[in-house]
Amino acid sequence: MHPITHPATSSARRSRRRTLTKAATAAALSLTAVLGTATSAGAAVPPDDLNKLYAASLTPYMGWNTWYGRGVAINQSVIRAEADALVNSGLAAAGFKTVWLDDGWWSGSRDASGKITVSSTQWPTGMNGLADYIHSKGLKVGIYTDAGYNGCGGANKGSAGHVQQDINTFAAWGYDAVKIDHCGGNITGLNDADTYATYRHAILNNSSARPMVFNICAWGYQAYQPVNSNAWRTDFDIAVGSSDGSYVPGSGAYTYAKVLRNLDTNSRTPTSAGPGHWNDPDYLLTGHNLDGLPTSSTDAASRSQFSMWAMMAAPLIIGTRATTLSPASLATLTNAEVIAVDQDARGSQGVKIADDLAGGQVWSKRLTGSGTRAIALFNRSGTGRNITASFSAAGLRGTIGLRDLWTHTNLSSVTTGSYTAYVPPYATVVLKATGTEAS
Numbered sequence: 518m519h520p521i522t523h524p525a526t527s528s529a530r531r532s533r534r535r536t537l538t539k540a541a542t543a544a545a546l547s548l549t550a551v552l553g554t555a556t557s558a559g560a561a562v563p564p565d566d567l568n569k570l571y572a573a574s575l576t577p578y579m580g581w582n583t584w585y586g587r588g589v590a591i592n593q594s595v596i597r598a599e600a601d602a603l604v605n606s607g608l609a610a611a612g613f614k615t616v617w618l619d620d621g622w623w624s625g626s627r628d629a630s631g632k633i634t635v636s637s638t639q640w641p642t643g644m645n646g647l648a649d650y651i652h653s654k655g656l657k658v659g660i661y662t663d664a665g666y667n668g669c670g671g672a673n674k675g676s677a678g679h680v681q682q683d684i685n686t687f688a689a690w691g692y693d694a695v696k697i698d699h700c701g702g703n704i705t706g707l708n709d710a711d712t713y714a715t716y717r718h719a720i721l722n723n724s725s726a727r728p729m730v731f732n733i734c735a736w737g738y739q740a741y742q743p744v745n746s747n748a749w750r751t752d753f754d755i756a757v758g759s760s761d762g763s764y765v766p767g768s769g770a771y772t773y774a775k776v777l778r779n780l781d782t783n784s785r786t787p788t789s790a791g792p793g794h795w796n797d798p799d800y801l802l803t804g805h806n807l808d809g810l811p812t813s814s815t816d817a818a819s820r821s822q823f824s825m826w827a828m829m830a831a832p833l834i835i836g837t838r839a840t841t842l843s844p845a846s847l848a849t850l851t852n853a854e855v856i857a858v859d860q861d862a863r864g865s866q867g868v869k870i871a872d873d874l875a876g877g878q879v880w881s882k883r884l885t886g887s888g889t890r891a892i893a894l895f896n897r898s899g900t901g902r903n904i905t906a907s908f909s910a911a912g913l914r915g916t917i918g919l920r921d922l923w924t925h926t927n928l929s930s931v932t933t934g935s936y937t938a939y940v941p942p943y944a945t946v947v948l949k950a951t952g953t954e955a956s
């Protein structure tokens with residue numbers, strides 16, 4: 518494995534981010550130069566119809582991303598194979614419909630007019646040909662750039678100075694989603710909120726009038742949230758990317774600790790989530806071994822990440838190779854009843870309602886309709902334990918019907934007051950509770 522050193526994956530980034538945030542304020546760069554628009558520093562970006570933005574992802578978007586499974590080793594045949602695998606495995610039918618290219622698709626080159634150019638060796642039918650192929654499979658396709666002049670992967674791999682031009686290009690090629698990273702944005706010292714608002718405006722006014730999902734990737738700056746995107750990353754990368762997506766178990770690239778870290782950070786801003794705008798805790802690691810866990814607990818922990826991402830109404834993006842997922846991983850990812858929790862039309866982000874401070878937690882997510890909740894009994898620890906959910910803490914009263922969404926069974930007796938289950942190490946029980954609103 519050749520680890521790629523990104524600020525987003527190292528503690529250096531955290532201190533650098535603080536420094537650069539201060540620098541950004543001091544520098545007060547001209548946005549005219551950076552964004553290639555008539556907008557000047559501090560000037561308000563024209564207002565947008567946020568309902569139009571939100572319409573692109575009224576429920577959390579679902580799909581597959583190149584970064585953790587393939588690294589920068591992506592090309593037409595690799596992406597076609599992954600798209601084929603999404604369809605043939607049943608993942609697409611389960612909802613994982615967006616094939617999302619991350620860093621590595623572009624070297625940063627442009628023609629004399631400033632338009633992005635790509636390698637014809639890497640993409641023999643061009644970026645539009647790739648989009649056509651993916652669309653022909655009934656899927657959608659996403660793409661990636663950086664807010665600044667540079668990207669996480671190197672010089673010139675950003676859209677600063679070309680914002681509307683690049684967004685127009687992506688739309689004309691047929692792309693349905695765009696992720697805007699912030700490595701170059703940091704280096705340039707961009708004013709974050711103005712910058713992302715400008716990207717939002719460019720996406721909503723692209724010259725093809727193409728609806729596009731907008732994902733901000735800026736690792737938890739709360740200042741970004743008011744500019745409104747379809748999803749904003751709430752913490753640093755959940756794993757360490759490699760050049761080709763390969764990794765060595767024990768290397769620390771994929772750790773259970775970071776799954777918990779990103780979960781906990783993401784849980785702090787539940788009111789930021791709602792139909793069309795979601796907190797993004799980064800990608801699903803289902804299929805990777807997680808350092809810090811016994812191998813025998815990998816599948817349980819994967820189901821827990823999937824369960825908790827669904828409880829938080831997070832975008833569900835697979836971060837492993839779809840081409841080589843095990844039957845157990847596929848079974849996890851295609852659990853329609855847990856996916857339905859994530860995709861519930863109310864768009865409410867679940868919250869923690871109990872914590873025994875030894876690893877046992879209870880989370881509740883309000884679902885569509887009166888008196889319905891998803892309730893998760895989450896065992897973060899390596900010790901099996903009983904976990905008890907109090908229905909009143911979840912806002913319910915009276916007689917409660919319960920269904921276990923992993924065993925797909927209605928629990929034999931309706932119950933009142935509380936429910937206790939034994940939860941194995943690192944596992945999560947997810948229940949659908951149907952009762953009466955407490956108030």
Ligand code: GLA
Nearest residue numbers: 523525584619620669670754
């Ligand atoms: C940053 C982002 C990741 C990924 C990489 C690609 O680290 O946070 O999600 O896009 O860049 O270089």
